[in-house]
Amino acid sequence: MKKFISIVAASMIFSQAAFAIGGASGARIDWQTQGKIGALVLDAYGISPLSAVILNGGYELSDISVSIVPKKDGQELSYKVSEKMAKTYGGIPIFGLYPAYLNTVKVSYTKTANNKSEKVKDELYKISTSGISIKASGNLHQRGVPFESVKVLKVDDEFKNRLYLVNNAPGKMPGISSKSIWNNPAGGAMEWDENSNVFIIDTKGEIRWYLNHDKLMDWDNIYKRGIMMGFHQNDDGALTFGYGQRYAKYDVLGREIFNKRLPAAYIDFSHAMDNMQNGHYLLRVASANTLRADGKNVRTVRDVIVEVDNNGNVVDEWKLYEILDPYRSDIIKALDQGAVCLNVDAANAGKTLSDEELAKMDSSDKFGDIAGTGIGRNWAHVNSVDYDPSDDSIIISSRHQSAIVKIGRDKKIKWILGAHKGWSKEFQKYLLQPVDSKGKKIVCEDGYSKCPGYENEEGGFDFTWTQHTAWRIDSKSNKRYIYVSVFDNGDARGAEQPAFASMKYSRAVIYKIDQKNMKVEQIWEYGKQRGNEWYSPVTSLTEYHADTNSLVVYSATAGMSFDLSKGVAVGEPKPELDEFKWGAKTPSVQIQFSGAGLGYQAMPFDVNKAFNQ
CATH class of the missing domain: 2.130.10 (Methylamine Dehydrogenase; Chain H)
Structure with missing residues (x-):
């Protein structure tokens, strides 16, 4: 009886998982989202590893501001994002992340959908980055990447x-x-x-x-x-x-x-x-x-x-x-x-x-x-x-x-x-x-x-x-x-x-x-x-x-x-x-x-x- 119950339970879990990743209704988008809009895409175009885009999640975004929280005694990096650029990137562009670091990013914006708007202030995102990957030349004058x-x-x-x-x-x-x-x-x-x-x-x-x-x-x-x-x-x-x-x-x-x-x-x-x-x-x-x-x-x-x-x-x-x-x-x-x-x-x-x-x-x-x-x-x-x-x-x-x-x-x-x-x-x-x-x-x-x-x-x-x-x-x-x-x-x-x-x-x-x-x-x-x-x-x-x-x-x-x-x-x-x-x-x-x-x-x-x- 215990073995039978375990098989039934496992079958139910598998069935639920199947519907979660596809099932009768088709593929489901289930990327992780941290805030009130969409998922995070690191290095969206493949050549800028210390950047990202917070996808708009189907909302119209306006009044956007971004701040990269500095390291201790570091330099804060803050900027505004126009509606034109938010549309261009399909979300909020994130620039200036520290390499090999768990970055904290603060964003504020207004999101609008179905004639309803909501202002979001100082929403925090955690963004982890990899180290710098620039090919070294082998020249002894170049030590470290891109400098020692x-x-x-x-x-x-x-x-x-x-x-x-x-x-x-x-x-x-x-x-x-x-x-x-x-x-x-x-x-x-x-x-x-x-x-x-x-x-x-x-x-x-x-x-x-x-x-x-x-x-x-x-x-x-x-x-x-x-x-x-x-x-x-x-x-x-x-x-x-x-x-x-x-x-x-x-x-x-x-x-x-x-x-x-x-x-x-x-x-x-x-x-x-x-x-x-x-x-x-x-x-x-x-x-x-x-x-x-x-x-x-x-x-x-x-x-x-x-x-x-x-x-x-x-x-x-x-x-x-x-x-x-x-x-x-x-x-x-x-x-x-x-x-x-x-x-x-x-x-x-x-x-x-x-x-x-x-x-x-x-x-x-x-x-x-x-x-x-x-x-x-x-x-x-x-x-x-x-x-x-x-x-x-x-x-x-x-x-x-x-x-x-x-x-x-x-x-x-x-x-x-x-x-x-x-x-x-x-x-x-x-x-x-x-x-x-x-x-x-x-x-x-x-x-x-x-x-x-x-x-x-x-x-x-x-x-x-x-x-x-x-x-x-x-x-x-x-x-x-x-x-x-x-x-x-x-x-x-x-x-x-x-x-x-x-x-x-x-x-x-x-x-x-x-x-x-x-x-x-x-x-x-x-x-x-x-x-x-x-x-x-x-x-x-x-x-x-x-x-x-x-x-x-x-x-x-x-x-x-x-x-x-x-x-x-x-x-x-x-x-x-x-x-x-x-x-x-x-x-x-x-x-x-x-x-x-x-x-x-x-x-x-x-x-x-x-x-x-």
């Missing part, structure tokens, strides 16, 4: 709620990177076929978001791989960037807005994707096939700007080898061949190119990502492009010419900000004249490559050398006067290498340009006083932000140094992120990374812009 440690040295109260997006380059990964070459016709720059680290930190040094970019990569497909660069947060809150042979736009929950292959005539995106005011995009690319005057077909290297519309159609192009002088060699010869942007080669540290070596290269069939002159070699190395809507022009930074150049829609040069040395007669009329704060002409020596204050601790004027990020400060500029923020890396300063490598330094610098009178004034700089310990031979950024009237500076390879006698790296990069109030001589924010590999760029991220549109 972070030191928050200083944060003024005004900036305590900042979030910063950081884009680093951990280095080549044996077995994955550079397994293909461009050989049709020849050259190109596919060498930057590497992994990426992209993450957001708060001012306590905690990671609050990262991009699981491996989900976007197919390492067996040359058109779906490459280092991610050129990040910007758009006015709609989403991120634009490019990698390899693609350019893309995603929001921070990982929702794809677009991911497009470069138009067929162009290759090798890197460095710069600028969001134009007309909704188009400027991409720094190269030509897939150019016929040189000597009859040779080549792929070019980092010397083409292309404008594309929202459908990926090419609107315009700027072939810089037809606008500038691809044979100007003064800077090319002075470059430290051990650190040619991301192509860091300790064995060539401190070495420069002689006239004979350059001439031999120019007469050869050697093309590709090499520091040389002529179409098909890395003569320009353009690392930023910015649109000026006041006169329909672009501003480019050419690292290997140590020049910032403004070019019109008509492909005519408007001005050149850089040392005057080595420019042929046809370009000399475009060179800007340095002046002091009173408008008085500054006379410089050695072909205007060495100006008063060139190596002084404070003051004076200097041009930029192997610079990055020449960006127009829109809110302070007009049609005549333009303010430009630049990171002056400082290699080949004065068109030469110093007696000792320890003499090198970098600067963040702001210039005011009188476009009518072709004059330039240096109005702010930082970095000389830090000397070689803040020197970044490659990468880095200086960018103005109007919301706080401040400048963000990322000295992204500070600390990288070499033993010239042995040709080996002896110092590892310790990227430093600084933020300055406009005109300040000391930073309000100072954050230093270690074990991150090469830094590339960093910038503030506005979470309310992302979700409260």
